[in-house]
Amino acid sequence: MPEDSNPWPVRWIVDARWRDTGFAMLRRALKDDERDFFEKVAADHRIIGFTHFGPFPLNHDAYIPRVKNSSNPKAGWTRPEVKACEAWAHCFRDPGRYLPPDPPRMLISGSDFTDENATWKAAHADGRPAKRWDLVYSCLPTWLNELQKNWDLGKACVLKLADAGARIVIAGRAGVPGLPRHPNIDCVPKLPWSVFMRVTAASRVAFLPNWWDASPCVLPQSLALDVPVLVNRQILGGWKYVTPQTGAFFDDESDVVDAFFALLDAAVHPRDWLVENGYTQDASARRLAAELRALGGSAWLDDLDYAIPADFRRPSA
């Protein structure tokens, strides 16, 4: 039963047959017009907080305009919807800095549920694309992307990389002011997902200067395409996917070129690593089910062996 009109912050958690598990997830602080829906869901579901939106559940006035008390980000913990979360699935290196102290925590992100086979098929439907670019960087023209995908650092790095001879494709910036003009830089518009996956597969490295990004899906999707990643060391979430087998970190525009070339010469196996380490849809669904079982509280939970975030659900099991 499609429920596309559900407010973005609220999603169901379903089992392998898309049946309601009795859990739902909260992905960011609620706006006033989203509260009624949330309260209806919370009345008969257990709520798990998922960190999908910048530093949420902390407050920040970039994310919650006019919040006025951004000098006290932990005020976000006092929001009723945040208090309603009985556990947190998070992406942080330092969860104590971002999450309320008491509820249980699990290191699970929405991006963990990447369908590696669908991703591969989307990029390779017309055969393997030849490599045309050295790096692909996606930054859509919305305020959220400007911030999370860190356009300021991204632009500075991209110019350094282009000067060093690398060819870069920037997806989503066409029509946006201040594009770097350089013969080694191609700017393409926002692309349909399958086309973007093909562009990623046609690139040697996926570039993620992202900062306040709570585990971008494009990171494991790149790995699923066997494309290594070059990632800002300060990224909020998604750092767990970056290993010597999958990519490298960089700090800023002063070391990005060296990090990129070192990565090109490294022996990496991104797709194998992703699968072997359980960051695929099925493996992550089993891990989330185990975490939900560990919360206890319902006898029927003992049989839950698969749990996945979803936009829609079938009637309860």
Added chain:
Amino acid sequence: MSTAEAGADLRPSLAANPYTPAELIERLGLAGSAEVRAAAATNPSAAPGLLTELAVDADDAVRRYVAGNASCPPQPLAKLADDEIAQIRVEVAASPAAPAGVIEKLASDADKSVRAAVAGNPRCPRPRLLELATDPEARVRHCVLQNAEAAPDALASAYDPDDFMSRLFLARNPAAAVVSLEVLVNDPDIPIRLAVARNRLASPVLLRRLARDADETVQTAALRHPSCPRPLVIHAASLNDQALRRAVAGNPMCPPAELYQLAADSAAAVRRAAAGNPSVPGTAASLLAGDANAGVRAALAGNPSVPSPLIAALASDDETRVRHRIAFNGTAGPALLAQLAYDGEPNVRAGIARHRAAAAATHRHLLADPAASVIESLAFGSRHEDVLAALAG
């Protein structure tokens, strides 16, 4: 030979290569593949006739790429300004090639993303930009704040100091007034101060303050800025803080004496930054060429300011990553590139395959290379017509 190996289609790369002759692009099978037509539509050297033809393509993506091509002639661009797909009008509205009349018309488009693209176009007429600065949509006002040619009155109208994104966009805009930036260097949010430190036209006075910021990322960004006051750069070069020394080692305005000192720094990251500095003195470069750390030698090998004899010496380095960087160094000469075309590492040969200074004979030799990466690099990077024709088959 239009495929490097099973499944790898070289036609999009060939169609997008600015050196592929027009008649060869026509032979790539444009009619049968939207992906190839889309690639051709991005080609900055595409013939005006081809772009005019692709401007009426049935595929939306192809028309969109034509609209975004800065070489698109005015007539098809004017036609695309009436396209029913808003994203195509966005491309026209942002195009540096858009005629003034087209920009004027799109400034009152019903779609906010089109008006936003006009607001960000440096060629937007001043009266229109002033109108857009008070647009009801935040996205439009934000684009005014990102317009590097915006006049102070437009920036002042669009600016809302209580809006985080508004502050961020103004902080990074080289057109921002000094008085505005003076306020923003004291912003409580790090990204705002960092944006000022990265602002191309940030003044030495502001950079002096930011170089002493409480946050190290802000400090290092200020110390890397070419306008950072020289006494601060010299002072940071002697500090017992590796991040700060690394920052000044990468500053192209770092004085030669300090760069020489940093080239002998105990931290490899600092020496690596010095090795990549376009102002690295010859004596320091010679020192760095013998560095025990391969990353340092690699950074030097990629530096276009390094004298040719040193680059030639590094071409025999045992480490692949050093030779690889030479293959990407834009100042490497044809003889050196011809030598590296026989390198045992495919990554090095792939670099030569795309190097614009490589001779035709070098690229012809690489046509027989067994590595797919080498053939794919020739397709998008070679400038030799006979090589491209051979790849097209």
